[in-house]
Amino acid sequence: MSSNTLLNALHSRRSVLANNMCEPGPNDEELHDILKAAHRVPDHGKIGPWRFFVFRGDKRAEFGAILKLRFAQKENSASAKLLEFEAQRFMRAPIVIGVSSNPNLQHKVPVWEQELSAGAACQNILLAAQALGFKAQWVTEWYAFDEDINKVLELNENERMAGFIYIGSTKEEPSERVRPDLNERIIHWGE
Numbered sequence: 001m002s003s004n005t006l007l008n009a010l011h012s013r014r015s016v017l018a019n020n021m022c023e024p025g026p027n028d029e030e031l032h033d034i035l036k037a038a039h040r041v042p043d044h045g046k047i048g049p050w051r052f053f054v055f056r057g058d059k060r061a062e063f064g065a066i067l068k069l070r071f072a073q074k075e076n077s078a079s080a081k082l083l084e085f086e087a088q089r090f091m092r093a094p095i096v097i098g099v100s101s102n103p104n105l106q107h108k109v110p111v112w113e114q115e116l117s118a119g120a121a122c123q124n125i126l127l128a129a130q131a132l133g134f135k136a137q138w139v140t141e142w143y144a145f146d147e148d149i150n151k152v153l154e155l156n157e158n159e160r161m162a163g164f165i166y167i168g169s170t171k172e173e174p175s176e177r178v179r180p181d182l183n184e185r186i187i188h189w190g191e
């Protein structure tokens with residue numbers, strides 16, 4: 001890939017909403033390539049402070065059943081329609097990758113740096129999916145912050161979800177999106 005191709009991809013990156021996704025998703029080899037890219041992020045101290053949870057095939061519905069149960073517990077007046085949405089949540093895309101931040105608190109590298117590294121892993125998943133011609137969206141939604149769901153995922157004590165990345169195809173290309181002003185965010189220090 002020439003550097004221009006990479007730059008164009010970076011400049012044109014857009015998320016596709018999980019709700020607008022369809023088959024096909026990555027095959028085993030493509031999934032491996034995506035995870036390899038995620039694993040290649042800057043990682044001070046070679047800690048690897050992240051884990052990847054892959055949901056595919058029937059496991060998406062199995063996890064959806066857990067989400068539905070938990071949602072019903074939390075929101076006891078939830079309508080049948082909302083509960084059904086929870087059951088189908090992970091079926092919106094062919095593959096969902098949950099990325100956790102799993103820092104080593106004993107390490108001299110600050111936890112903040114380790115957390116940033118997990119965020120970079122999420123971003124690399126988006127970019128690798130795009131490079132393979134897929135669409136992706138990084139979301140947290142409610143279940144990334146739910147203690148009971150963390151238990152289902154068997155997260156370690158200091159581990160938390162950085163996000164869930166939905167990956168698939170779409171029938172509807174996204175339009176451009178208004179972006180915050182870049183110039184307002186650039187400081188040429190001292191100039």
Ligand SMILES: Cc1cc2nc3c(=O)[nH]c(=O)nc-3n(C[C@H](O)[C@H](O)[C@H](O)COP(=O)(O)O)c2cc1C
Pocket residue numbers: 013014015016137138139140141142162163177
């Ligand atoms: C950490 C993180 C969590 C996010 N969680 C959600 C979410 O729960 N729901 C949502 O609609 N968008 C969420 N987003 C935003 C989308 O991933 C996406 O960036 C947004 O829809 C804008 O599209 P764009 O990536 O093309 O700019 C999240 C983004 C980040 C970085």
